[in-house]
Amino acid sequence: MERTPQVAKEAWEPRIVAFLCRWCSYAGADLAGVSRLSYPPTTRVILVPCSSRISPYHITKALMAGADGVLVSGCHPGDCHYLTGNLVARRKFIVLKRLLAYLGIEEARVLFSWISASEGEEFAELIREITEKVRAVGPFRGFLREETRDTHV
């Protein structure tokens, strides 16, 4: 997997892949946009039908392909367009999140949240917040490499 060459710490901006559910979180992001709210341009949004569409494949593949952080966002519990998709996803994600933390990936790199279609301001705030979190742990330099052992803080 090609990685972009290391850039100076000051010039580096986090790259966060955001998987947003079509019915709530994507609409929330849309609302943030039409409301002209400003948030850091660090996310690359990928539209998915439901947060439960996201499997550990997508999250690990995004990290493997050079993302510094991954966000998965869906409808609040009870609001899922498919009724229970987000509840199934919730179980999957907690196991994955704990596993990645156990393997030594910083917890701030893999993030989950619930954003509804009316929460434009919350979406902008979430992106500001996770951008800072990912910035704090620094660039992701790949799995199992020497360099991952002491990420600068």
Next chain:
Amino acid sequence: MSEDYTRALVETLREAFEREGLDRWIAYAPSRVPLRVRPTVFTSPDELDNLIFNGFCVQNLAGYLKHHPEGRVGVLVKGCDRRAINVLIQEKQVSRENLFLAGIPCPGMLSRTRLLEEFPGLQSDQVEESGETVTVRTPDGPRTLSRDDMLLPTCRSCHHRIPEDVELLLGPPPFAAPEAEMDFSAEVGPIGEMPRNQRAALFADELSRCILCYACRNICPLCYCDTCFTDVNQPAWMTPALEPGNIFFYHVNRMMHMAGRCVACGSCEWVCPEHIPLRLLYGKITADVAELFSYEAGLDATLPQPLSHFSEDDPDEHIG
């Protein structure tokens, strides 16, 4: 002592084979490879003469059911084989009515690696198990070792040695079963409390030896997908190139597939040519699923699996 046991075992199984009109029996036969046995499908009662059971019968036999779906099949099961069969029943890969299970209270299996480290070039016929000891006949005379010390780590932490819900429960083998004095959390817990950098370094050291041979997947009794995610090329999630990203992707996703299913039989760790301590990975998943969803795999075939359903009150500490 163990010869008598084997003979009695063969007779019991032969009798059951004929009485039940089984099509085949899955058990172990001697292997030419030192300190190993050969999982074997016996197709007639006469072939059973060859059957053995000793401390090297590590490989989980439930895996052979997925290749032999038809007919009525007998299986010689240890605790972990029985639990793996329960998972296969849950997933509708085998049906309980077609199985005749003969359960053997498991004495725990011996570590081939440990024995070979201590006695290079050791052959199976030099090892005699009895009671709480393992006697190794060396050119310098016999050496007696404690059976407990030679057990596989996964067997030391096993809490389900006696198979439940079997048609025929056999007598215990003439070698002692140790008490499970530890469990997965005993090893996994301290690693989880290490500083993150050390943990990353530990797994970088261990997993960077992986050669992506997929032996752990192939031996797993619960890996039966026709097309594994490792082999899919539309989309190509990963390649077999020995690149840290691929190794990591493979292990994380295989672990996620085993969440709530792994029965801790230890076959994957036992078969790994690079001796990667896979129990530390699968143990973590097992411990998490137990803690989060109060679920242990393979104990009850009628329950749904934890990652295939949900509850409204599931933990949401990870949702930011």
